[in-house]
Amino acid sequence: ETGVTQTPRHLVMGMTNKKSLKCEQHLGHNAMYWYKQSAKKPLELMFVYNFKEQTENNSVPSRFSPECPNSSHLFLHLHTLQPEDSALYLCASSQEGTSASYEQYFGPGTRLTVT
């Protein structure tokens, strides 16, 4: 596979469930991101990992927990979510430290519905 892949593509979970979203990038990049995309709102940057170290956490509630075991994989662990957390969750990657530093490559997203 090439590019950025995300699984699952669709997820329905209750408020008491625990689930995880997975992202994998096959581009050799060293930075990975989680974004939340809600209808009629700008993309919200949630987390940034650079060289496996978390460098950004934009005041995201603790019910979202990221994990980056290596530069190719990124997880978002979910627990006790709220209905307003229903959204499309996008993963992206980029190669930092080059002239293309700001070009981010996105996965297809996971459509999350919290019931």
Place this chain on the structure above:
Amino acid sequence: GDSVTQMEGPVTLSEEAFLTINCTYTATGYPSLFWYVQYPGEGLQLLLKATKADDKGSNKGFEATYRKETTSFHLEKGSVQVSDSAVYFCALSSGGYQKVTFGTGTKLQVIP
């Protein structure tokens, strides 16, 4: 802080019509500017970019010129196709690394 404002959609055009999607920005320093496109059921794809004033980004018949004096980066295409139907996002990156600020997106629908 940085911000991007783009025209509200949806924009509906007939095939072969001329497209303009307006985008203006507020940023410190000298940002890089981007247009991303999101087709139904997919993630965002970089469409074109410009890294300094008066640069023109182009790809797949789309163009946008970095206008520092008007802080704008309007997207244009001379003749749209049905396959161009998608949501278009204007974005910028300035100052700190990895920070990309996106607009709210403009949905384009092209009808045959």
